[in-house]
Amino acid sequence: MLSPSKEILKQLSSIDPIDVWRILKGSGVKYVKFIIVDIHGRPRSQIMLVDAAKDILIGGMPFDGSSIPFYATVNKSDYVALPDLRSVYIESWNGGKIADIFMNVLEGSDTPSPMDPRNILMQTCQYIREKGYAVKASVEIEYFLVKEVNGKPTLADPGVYFEGFNTQMLLDAITDIVSSLEASGIVISKTHHEVAPSQYEVNIGPFDPVKTGDSIIMFKILAKDVATRHGLVATFMPKPFWGINGSGAHTHLSIYNAKTGENLFLSTGKITETCGYAIAGILNYAREMSLIVAPLVNSYKRLVPHHEAPTRITWGYANRSTLIRVPAYKGKINRIEYRHPDPSFNPYLGLSCMIIAMMEGIEKKMPLSDPTEDIAYELSGVKETPAHLGEAIEEFRKSIFTQQLPGELVKRFIQLKEREWSSYLEAVKKSWSETWNVITDWEYEQYLHYA
DSSP, X not given: OOOOOTHHHHHHTSSOHHHHHHHHHHTTOOEEEEEEEOTTSOEEEEEEEHHHHHXXXXXXXXXXXXXXXXXXXXXXXXXXEEEEEEEEEEOGGGTTOEEEEEEEEEETTTEEOTTOHHHHHHHHHHHHHTTTEEXXXXXXXXXXXXXXXXXXXXXXOOOOTTOOOGGGTTHHHHHHHHHHHHHHTOOEXXXXXXXXXXXXXXXXXXXXXXXXXXXXXXXXHHHHHHHHHTTOEEEOOSOSSTTSOOOOEEEEEEEEETTTOOBTTOEESSOOHHHHHHHXXXXXXXXXXXXXXXXXXXXHHHSSSSTTOOOBOOEEETOTTSSEEEOOBTTEEOOEEEOOOOTTSOHHHHHHHHHHHHHHHHHHTOOOOOOOOSOGXXXXXXXXXXXXXXXXXXXXXXXXXXXXXXXXHHHHHHHHHHHHHHHHHHHHOSOHHHHTTSOOHHHHHHHTTTO
């Protein structure tokens, strides 16, 4: 079982905090926002004047863990979070006056908390480094820019995939978001209009998994802020509208030799042996992992046939109907694309589970099925993703991840999701078979702003 180790503390203390403080102060930063990430993947923060932040940079930030749901109990609530000074972002869209710094939470004076998702991903990366591997991850974050009317979203543009007419997209908002990303130190490779009206995509990475996770959180903060200034809502709800594409978080993964830097997935024409084992691992554990990478009731309204959302647990070359696509532009292969996740997932937990699944496949040399050349939605007799959140909970409950992830986090995550599933059924007073193709008011209340 993964348990955050003292190795994390060595990484966190690798930069002089006084040097960071001087740089921030000298660059015109007025406030420092210290961010921890909860079990949902939502940022929680404390903001301080830059002078007062000096002590936090040096000694850490005390906070009440019991006030963050599922983090701690009220009788054991005093926590400290240490800044990771490798993860500093400047909120350029707020005039460059605010610096955001990600934190790792301690349990006691010197033990990384197993309830902190960022700790878990750092430990997962350390776990595979000890085996001689490293991972790079990039994520295609799809999201909608919508108008809100009486608590419900309405489409704000009629654009299509790769829309070319400026008048058919939200050009002012998008250019504002992209320029803010670059100025804030959040590196993206590209952005474009997606298939659905009002839907956009940004590609984050490839980076080491922790930086990818941090960048996803920062992008969400930025997109929501900037969209509001244009009279819009940036929503990462997986399926805000029925009848058109939902939003995915297609995750591109490569495994490297940690010593030589060799990409073990790099090949021409056919996948490498290591890549095949990694694909087999993800396919084998996809149903068990679904609760982590598709964590909401609304996630399973996206995971229906067609609309570019995978339902059949298959893989294929250049096949966007399969769960795993192997991109093969001009015959060159260097990564795999896992199309199961959606943008509501906790990136630290999600990436941890993907890495664990790939390593299980590699270490056990799991056999891989033949690639799917047909449209996967039309296949019969093939394993499918869970039909709804309740089924995903049961798959996760018996999964390998309950053995690999910290036990208390697993217990609380299951409790959280059981509560969410029950709340949905009680609110709609109908069965899933009656509501799987309807986006309910309950979902908008829960997810439109907070996914």
